[in-house]
Structure formats: C-alpha cells, structure tokens
Amino acid sequence: MVDGGVEKQEERLQKQNKLASFEEAVLPHLDAAHNLARWLTRNDADADDVVQEAYLRAFKFFGGFHGADGRSWLLAIVRNTCYTWMQHNRSPELTVSLDDDVPEIESKDLNPEALLLQSADTQMVRQALEDLPVEFREVLVLRELEEMSYREIASITDLPLGTVMSRLARGRKRLQLALTNRKHAEV
Amino acid sequence: MSCERAEELTPGYLDGELDLARSLEVEQHMHECQICARAYRNQTTLRSSLKNEALYYGAPEKLKKRIQASLRKEAKSEVFPRAFGWRWLTVGASLAFMLLIGVVVWRPVPRSIRPSGDELLAQEIVSDHVRSLQLENHRIDVISEDPHTVKPWFDGKLDFAPPVKDLSGQEFPLLGGRLEYLNNRTVAALFYSRRKHFINLFIWPSEHAGATGETTTQRQGYNLIHWTSSGMNYWAISDLNSVELHEFARLVQQGQ
Numbered sequence: 465m466v467d468g469g470v471e472k473q474e475e476r477l478q479k480q481n482k483l484a485s486f487e488e489a490v491l492p493h494l495d496a497a498h499n500l501a502r503w504l505t506r507n508d509a510d511a512d513d514v515v516q517e518a519y520l521r522a523f524k525f526f527g528g529f530h531g532a533d534g535r536s537w538l539l540a541i542v543r544n545t546c547y548t549w550m551q552h553n554r555s556p557e558l559t560v561s562l563d564d565d566v567p568e569i570e571s572k573d574l575n576p577e578a579l580l581l582q583s584a585d586t587q588m589v590r591q592a593l594e595d596l597p598v599e600f601r602e603v604l605v606l607r608e609l610e611e612m613s614y615r616e617i618a619s620i621t622d623l624p625l626g627t628v629m630s631r632l633a634r635g636r637k638r639l640q641l642a643l644t645n646r647k648h649a650e651v
Numbered sequence: 652m653s654c655e656r657a658e659e660l661t662p663g664y665l666d667g668e669l670d671l672a673r674s675l676e677v678e679q680h681m682h683e684c685q686i687c688a689r690a691y692r693n694q695t696t697l698r699s700s701l702k703n704e705a706l707y708y709g710a711p712e713k714l715k716k717r718i719q720a721s722l723r724k725e726a727k728s729e730v731f732p733r734a735f736g737w738r739w740l741t742v743g744a745s746l747a748f749m750l751l752i753g754v755v756v757w758r759p760v761p762r763s764i765r766p767s768g769d770e771l772l773a774q775e776i777v778s779d780h781v782r783s784l785q786l787e788n789h790r791i792d793v794i795s796e797d798p799h800t801v802k803p804w805f806d807g808k809l810d811f812a813p814p815v816k817d818l819s820g821q822e823f824p825l826l827g828g829r830l831e832y833l834n835n836r837t838v839a840a841l842f843y844s845r846r847k848h849f850i851n852l853f854i855w856p857s858e859h860a861g862a863t864g865e866t867t868t869q870r871q872g873y874n875l876i877h878w879t880s881s882g883m884n885y886w887a888i889s890d891l892n893s894v895e896l897h898e899f900a901r902l903v904q905q906g907q
Contacts, residue, residue, distance in 0.1 A: 471858075475835070478835075478836065479726050479727070479835070480726070482726065483722060483723065483726040486722070487719070487722070491715075491718075491719075494710040494714070494715055494718070495707075495709040495710050497710070498708055498709060498710035498711075498714065499707055499708045499709065502708035503708065511708070512711075512714050512717070515710065515714065515718070516714070516717060516718050516721060519718045519721070519722065520721060520722070520725055523722055523725055523726070524725075525832075526832070527830070527831060527832015527833075527837065528779075528782065528831070528832065586703055586705045586706065589700050589701065589703065589706065590705075590706055593701070593706070604701070607666065608698060608701040608702070609701065609706065609707055613666075613668065614666065614668050629662065629663065632662055632666075633662045636662065636694060636697055639697060640693060640694075640697055643697075643700075
C-alpha cells in the first residue's frame, strides 16, 4: 500500500498548508473578533466561546475565502455566530424591533450638554454603550473602535449603506443623550 | 446649506466619508452656524471618549492558545466524516468514537461506496451550491462561456486539469468556473445553466481509475447526480428536474 502512504502524507501536508495559511490570514484579527464578540454578548466567557466557534466556522469555510480583507470576512462570521448565540440564549434584544419603538432624538435637545460629555469617565461610557440596543452598538463598535469604513461595516452587517449611516447617526445621538443624562443624575 | 442638510451630513463629515466638495460645504456651514458647529463638536467629543483603549476588548492570550489548539484538532479531524458535530466541546469525544468506527467499519470498505461519507459529501455539496447562488455573480471566479478560457484558468490553481465542455449547443451554456473546497480538498466547480436554473458541476480526481455508474439523490429539493469516469469524480447539482439533469450528466460524460 505504498500509494496509500503517499496519499496520506499528501493529505496531511495539504491540511497543514490549509491550517498555516488560515492562521496567517485570519489569526491576526483575533483582537478585533474578540472586541466585537465581547461588545455584542456583553460577557467575557460568552465572548470567548463565540470567538472560538467563529474561528472554527471560518476555518471550515476558508476554502471559499479568496478575498484580501480577512478582517471583514472574519468579523462577518463572528457577528453571525453572535446572533446565533443570542437566539439560542433567547436574548431579549432580538425580540425588539428597533426601528419602530425608538423615539427620534432631536439634536437641539443635545446641544447644551456639550461640555458635560467631556467629563464622562470610562466606566460611564462603557455602560452607556453596553446599554444601547445591539443594532446601534454593533455599528458604533465597528466604526469607532475598529475604525472601519461605512462600506466595510455594510458588508459585515449585510445592511445597505444608508442603513449603516442612519444607525450610526442615531446610535451616536442615543449615546450622547445617555451620557448627558447620567451626568445630570450625578450632579 | 440648510441646518437640516448639515445635520444629515455631519456624521459623514466626521467619518471622512464625504467627497471634497461636500466636506467644504459642511465646513462653510459650520463657520456660519453656531448650533451646527456645536453639534459637530459634541460628536467629536463623543468620538474621543470612545477612543479609549480601556473600551477595547482585545483577546486574552489564553483564548489565542485555546483557538490554535482547537484549530489543530479541527484540521486533523477533517479527514473523518463530521457525523457527530464539530463543536469544540465534542471534538475530542467524536474523534475517539470515529476512530473506533474507523477501525471496525471504515477501513475494509472502499471510499467510493462508503455511504456515510457520500451522505456527508452530498450535504456539503448542497451547502456549496446554495452558497454559490446566494452570492453576487454567483461566485464565479472566472466568468466565461468559453471552455478555452475557463480551463486554462484552473492551471496552477489545481493539481489536476478538469475537463471543461462546451454544451451551449445542447442548451446548457457554460457561465464560468471557480475553486471550491470540498471533501477536504480544492476542487473545480463549473457553473452551467439551463433556462433560469443553475447547475454546479464539481470535479476532482478519483482514487480509482475505473468508472462507476450514476447515483442519483435528492436533498432539500435539489437533484444530485454523482459518477466517476476517467479517474475523476463528478457531482452535478441543480434545482432542475431530474430528467434534464440526467441529460446534462450524459452530455458531460459523452466521449470520455
């Protein structure tokens, strides 16, 4: 069974190659993957599990990845894995449809508070961002923490560009409002 | 520029997503309007309060190690049929169990007629087919109706030369081809159509030189036909009715 041996060896080599090129293309984005998962799940242990599962999924589908942008490709998988996780855990976030029940916030309501914002501390910002509905949170995290372009965010979230823009704008307003309210409560 | 328009454009301005002309208009407006200027300052303040390393949850070092370990396991386990799920928690247990099965059942049975392997492969093929239809351009890497363009495209990308047939005369026009990862290897995927139906034809070298007859299965509403000839494995899949898909399979095999 000489042939079988050679074949096995080739197969092993092929697998090693796949693993090596996967690690090279996708492993450098582990921080980004974890950051997104942590903000979406809002829990350390869950974020770890989700990221690990996302990596295994990514590995399985790596054959279908020919693009140059490993980060966006991975983050889209991480996001999907997070949503699957939220569904399994019956996260209440997913049962609320955001576009209907959220009153629009007028910019003029926010303006006098400009200076208050400057003194918002880290913990306060973290809490306010965590409290945002997931749809706003995810675009803000991708934009402000990952510094991704609208186009990249649209491809990760599978949303039209216009929706990405409006969610970002509304998410920022809500965040501003939440922070100024907190500061008021403190004073 | 009106304040309303400025308010609309401010986020894009902040994010550097406006073209130059628009950016200048917004800037001009900010000079003229204190309210909009303040709203913009608010947003920059918000941004700088988010640009805080303490808010960025980088991955813990132990997670990286955990993932690398699970990837190595996954890479190894890819030989085995994935009948028992691939979630990391169960990988260890499944591996042991599959090894046991491998010893008892698998080895004496040639690969080509191993039913569970084919079952899983069929499932993989359905997923690939569906995925290829979901994506833009149907995920064709080389778009061409000409076999003499498609075939050379695979050169150097595969360790074999897939036969590419022109079936446009028989009303199965070729649309293109791409690489796909199936059955733990890179395979050729040819994309044909008939009327509004799409056919994926997956090809990779067979372990056996001989030819086998066609096997037909149905899964999730798709028809799948599998055969081996001239040392190649073929899987054709489509939502086309089985009569026409058989005709397609026959045409592909003609003259081989």
